[in-house]
Amino acid sequence: MPERTSYDAVIVGGGHNGLVAAAYLARAGRSVLVLERLDHTGGAAVSTRAFAGADARLSRYSYLVSLLPPKIVRDLGLRFAVRKRTVSSYTPAVRDGSPTGLLVAGGEDRTRASFDRLTGSDREFDAWQRFYAGTRRLAERVFPTLTEPLPTRAALRAAIDDDATWHALFERPLGEVVEETFTDDLVRGVVLTDALIGTFATAHDPSLRQNRCFLYHVIGGGTGDWDVPIGGMGALTDALADAARRAGAEIVTNCPVTALATDGRTAEVTCDQGTIGARRVLVNAAPRELAHLLGETPPPPAEGAQLKVNMLLTRLPRLRDRQVDPREAFSGTFHVAEGYDQLEQAYHQAASGRLPTAPPSEIYCHSLTDPSILGADLVRQGYQTLTLFGLHTPARLFTADNDTTREQLLAATLAELDTHLAEPLADCLAHDADGRPCIEAKSPLDLDRELGLPGGNIFHRDLAFPYADPEGADDAATAPARWGVATTHPNVLLCGAGALRGGGVSGIPGHNAAMAVLEEG
Structure with missing residues (x-):
């Protein structure tokens, strides 16, 4: 039960962004209550022992860190660290009937040699x-602005100070730039994949949603690196929960919020344990969920389009491309069926209501970079984890029969991977205490049911460019609008992925919502 009946801030949802907001506000002396419907905090950023009897703690949903600013780690004194991957990516291919591939790793000379092996030129x-x-x-130039008040479009363009880059990423479909810059289909596809993670779009989508996704994938940390969380993703949210509690925030789990009422100055939050008053409510849930709590019409759906698969292996599989060590290939991002034309074909098949015949996916092995997620016995025996993220599988494909469609897609995705392996992946899978293969898959509808992600959308809604919307200029005088966390209710703020500059494991919306509250006093 909450200790009080009224708080300065009630935070709906104990995911990582809600915990960031709670820690900042509590450290500033505010009374803070976090209400979480599940029996644990963390939301999508959790670690789980997914397989019975297996001492492996996998990052079940989100799995890599790119956008978390070091500023948040420092400000909150988090006991958390990431480790860089030594390999950026490996993409297998078949050229002239022989297996080959593109390995981006080991410095400039080695990467150049891999490009030359694939394409025959520099x-x-x-x-x-x-x-x-x-x-x-x-x-x-862009990453530091994410933890500042929203710049205007003109101010962000001036900060970038590169008209060619601005036009390429902010004004033209990304496909045009990719096709002008690269000629090899495989190289084009590797570049395009960062525009399609969790985003159902073509390279030439006129809405530029692919550009916005690409932008957030290449600006993280000011470098674009995607790092491995030491101890798994749950290590981050455990550290955030500890920081919030140390600062004085209360966290109540197993407490779903059922309604929210506000007159713009004060609010009442209703949960299973009663009704709680609040000066401000920060919502670490999708805008759809906020609308349901308020009894308002939800925003138009923005479905997710991915398959998430977790695996535990007794060993890494051998590759058909014998010039690359599997430990290198899987320690970065292993691209499957992600040539440029393959990605476009998969999109059009899914858009027409069919599962892609060659499902594109990306795989990486967390335990190669951070074996701490495995028990000592598994490490000694050479066990490894694999995380697979499938693209271009929108929620609409699963509505008729989620379970059957998920299994069909999983089988097709693994079959596509097997075409690049010298042995079937199934031969390498570990088995749990009940004798079942250690593999689990989540469709967009599974993510909606388990995490409240609308249609499985990992960003809660379409991403936005990280500048102020000129149509909202009249509202820019309010702190929530300046920080990109405003709703139609002055004292209700978004602090989750659905805020502007949300999406990914970043803590940025939580930071920005807290800054807006503190700015208003």
């Missing part, structure tokens, strides 16, 4: 170097 590598030098400059 052209693509040189284009790659120029392109990603541009995205790194972009990241250095």
Whole structure:
């Protein structure tokens, strides 16, 4: 039970963003209550022993860290660290009937040699170097703005100070730039994948939703690196919960919120344990969930489009491409069926209501970089984890029969991976205490049911460019609008992925909602 009947701030949802907001506000002396419907905090950023009898603590939903600012880690004194991966990516291919691939790893000379092996010239590598030098400059300029009040479009463009990059990423479909810059289909596909993680779009979508997704994938940390959380994703949310409690915030689990009422100055939050008063309510849930709590019409749906698979293996599988060590190939991002044309074909098949015949996916092995998620016995025996994230599988494909469709998609996805392996993946899977293969898959509808993600959308709704909407200029005088966390109710703020500059494991919406509250006093 909550200790009080009224608080300065009630936070609905104990995911990582809600915990960030709670810690900042409690450290500033505010009375804070976090209400979480599940029996644990963490939301999508949790670690779980997913397989009976197996001492492996997997990051069940979200699994890598890119957007978490070091500022938040420092400000909150978090006992949490990440480790960089030594390999960026490996993409297998077949050229002239022989297995080959593109390995981006081991420094410039080795990566150049891999490009040359794949394409037969330096052209693509040189284009790659120029392109990603541009995205790194972009990241250095944009990332620091994410924990500041929203810049205007003009101010962000001035900060980037590169008209070519601005036009390429903010005004033109990304496909145009990719096709102008690269000629090899596989290289084009590797670049495009960052625009499609959890985003159902083509390279030439006129809405530019693919551009917005790409932007958030290449600016993290000011470098674009995607790092491995030491101890798994649950280590982050455990550290955040500890920081919030140390600062004085109350956290109540097993307490779903059922209604929210506000007159713009004070609010009442109704949960299973009663009704609690609050000066402000911060909602770490999707805008759809907020609308349900308020009894309002929910926003238009923005469905997710991914398959999430967790696996425990007794060993990594051997590759058909014998020039690459599986430990290198799987320690970065292992791309499957993600050539440029393959990605476009998969999109159009899914858009027409069919599962892709060659489902695109990305795989990585957490335990190669951070074996601490495995028990000592599993480490000694050489066990490894694999995390797979499938693309272009929108929620609409699962509505008729979620379970059957999920299993069909999983089988097709693993079959596509097997085409690049020298042995079936099934031969490498560990088995749990009941003799079942250690593999679990989550469809968009599973993510909706388990986490409240609308249609499985990991961003809660379409991502937005990280600048102020000119249509909201009249509201820019309010702190929530300046920080990109406003709703239609002055004292109700979004602090989850559905806020502007939300999405991914970042803590940024939680930080920004807390800053808006503190700015208003």
